[in-house]
Amino acid sequence: MRSKLLCLFLLLISMAAKAAPGELKVSLDFESAQVITWLLSGKTVTDAQINQAAAVYGNQQLIKKVKGYSGFGEDVFKSTLKEIIETGTIKGNDPYNWKMVKANLPAIQNLLGKLAQNQQAFLNDVTAIIQAYTPAEVSAEVRACFLVGGGSLGFVIGDEKTFNVALQKIGDDYEGLKYLVAHELYHSMQGAGQAMRKKNKEKNAPYYVQASYALAYNVWCEGTANLVGDFAQVKNPAPFSKVQADEWQKNADRKGENFYLFESLLYKSHNDTASRGYETFYNIAFTTAYDETSYFTGYEMAKKIEKYSGKKVIANILVQDPLVFFEEYIKLYKAHPEDTSFIRFDASTELIISRLAVWKDRL
Numbered sequence: 086m087r088s089k090l091l092c093l094f095l096l097l098i099s100m101a102a103k104a105a106p107g108e109l110k111v112s113l114d115f116e117s118a119q120v121i122t123w124l125l126s127g128k129t130v131t132d133a134q135i136n137q138a139a140a141v142y143g144n145q146q147l148i149k150k151v152k153g154y155s156g157f158g159e160d161v162f163k164s165t166l167k168e169i170i171e172t173g174t175i176k177g178n179d180p181y182n183w184k185m186v187k188a189n190l191p192a193i194q195n196l197l198g199k200l201a202q203n204q205q206a207f208l209n210d211v212t213a214i215i216q217a218y219t220p221a222e223v224s225a226e227v228r229a230c231f232l233v234g235g236g237s238l239g240f241v242i243g244d245e246k247t248f249n250v251a252l253q254k255i256g257d258d259y260e261g262l263k264y265l266v267a268h269e270l271y272h273s274m275q276g277a278g279q280a281m282r283k284k285n286k287e288k289n290a291p292y293y294v295q296a297s298y299a300l301a302y303n304v305w306c307e308g309t310a311n312l313v314g315d316f317a318q319v320k321n322p323a324p325f326s327k328v329q330a331d332e333w334q335k336n337a338d339r340k341g342e343n344f345y346l347f348e349s350l351l352y353k354s355h356n357d358t359a360s361r362g363y364e365t366f367y368n369i370a371f372t373t374a375y376d377e378t379s380y381f382t383g384y385e386m387a388k389k390i391e392k393y394s395g396k397k398v399i400a401n402i403l404v405q406d407p408l409v410f411f412e413e414y415i416k417l418y419k420a421h422p423e424d425t426s427f428i429r430f431d432a433s434t435e436l437i438i439s440r441l442a443v444w445k446d447r448l
Contacts, residue, residue, distance in 0.1 A: 109219075111208050111270065114230040115197055117143025118252055121166070121233050122194050125187050130170045135163045143230045146249050147181070149242050151235045155180045181234045185253045192256040193233060199259050200231070207263065214267040215274060217396040218313050220403055225277040229266055239269045248273060260319050261326035268314030275306060278403030287447040296363040297355035298408075298441055298448050300379075303371055304347065305407035308383015309399055312391065315384075336381035343378045344385075344428045346370070355437045386414045389427060393417050406445040411438045 120138045124130055138144060139159055152158040157180040169175050169183045186193065200207060228247040239250050248269040255262055290298075316322070316329040336343060350366045370379035390398055390413055402409050415435055418427040430438075 108224045109212055109274070110226040111212070112228050113200065113204050113208070114143060114228050114247075115201060117141045117147065118193070118197055118231045118233045120144070121186065122190060122197065124166070124170055125183070125190055126194075127170060128173075130167055132167075135167055138166070139163055143232050143249065144234075146230060146242050146247065147232050147235050147251075150237055150240050150249070151180055154236070157181075180236075182236060182253060183234060186233045189253050189256055193252050195257045196252060196255065196259060196262065197231070199257075200262075210263050211267050211270060214263065215271050215313050218271065218309070218400050219274050220278065220400045223274055223278045223281065223403055225273050227270060227273045229270070239265060241272070246273075255325045256323065258323035258325035260321075261316065261323060261329065264314040264316055264319060264326070264329075266314075268310045271310045271313045272306065275310070275403055281404050282406070282446060284446045284448075287444065290444060290448060291358065292361065292363075293355055293358045294441070294444055295448065296360075296366070297351055297437060298444060299363065300347070300351050300354055300366060300370065301411060301438070301441065302407050303367070304379050304383040304386070305402065305410040306383075307371060307377070307380040308385075309387045309402070309410070311380050311384040312387040312399070332376065333381070336376060336378065336384075340381065340385050341428055343382045344430070347379045347382045348431055348434045350379075351437055352433055355440070383410075385428065386410065389417060390414060393421065408438065408441055408445055412442070 117138075120141055121144070124134065124138060139148065139162055144162070148159050148162050151162070157178070161178075162181055165175050165179060165181055165183055169187060173187075175184055226246060230247050230249045232249050232251045233253050235251055237249075237251060238254055239248060241248050250262070250265060250269060252262075255265070316326050316333055319326040319330070322330055347370060350370055353360065354363065354366055369375050371377060387399060387410075390410070394413065394417065398413060402413075415430065415438065418424070418429050421427065
């Protein structure tokens, strides 16, 4: 995932101001998924076809992503793709997950067909999901790139105005895909909103400040995106949506522990000024290796803010410092002592948030 402290916030996309104020322009790119599924449907392939497939924009994104976490680049993309087309399997390492793609080929092709035939309806449904959580002044121009292959469900490479969604785990779950795309698209809107903030950047902020601020930042970022792309809203969930909903429920059942884990990481990050452990803390809090526990801490916070303050407050934070997300949540549980379903932060966590407040609009 993110590997440099100075790049902690680059998950959010830097948006060029091409769309009109308040306008969201989204284009759907199916080319890489269509090329790979077409090749996998056959039993022979030429080197020229493999080279052409590797050169497609979405597949170049996939190659960068897989190489980043596995070390296996374009040469392995090509050799393993050719092997599975010609032999039906891969004997050795399969870092591009072609065997899963091939096993789910009919469902993927069916889903691609639905998307291609209903592009505008799909986009209308997705934008309707996020509209209430986005302030009117925020605009963005984004490409949603549909891929097959690799180990990541959704990802962004660098500061491209593109988010990538891998379809092999989604099967034919058209409704579930809407909420997954809404989650990723909301990150694009977060990036557009944050780019509008007036900031006096402080380059010399101590490591412990940057690291603890980044943990809080990502709780806001992923928690609100989880609220927007909430799989609990999917009616009659297909297998992919059901897996996501089960993950939601597992984290709901241990939300107290999730909060405590985040607070422990934040405390260590902020108070151990000799520590340089942000990457480890991030992996514990925000990766699938540990069930993305802090996504759900942010999700629970966002649900309470929505309940008491409304969607507009969630929307307005897109153009504010994300520490406001924590300040609003703390304010609400103090204002509603009767609501025992609130999970309240320890005093030490509240103190850290108040100390970080002096860095608002400087990081």
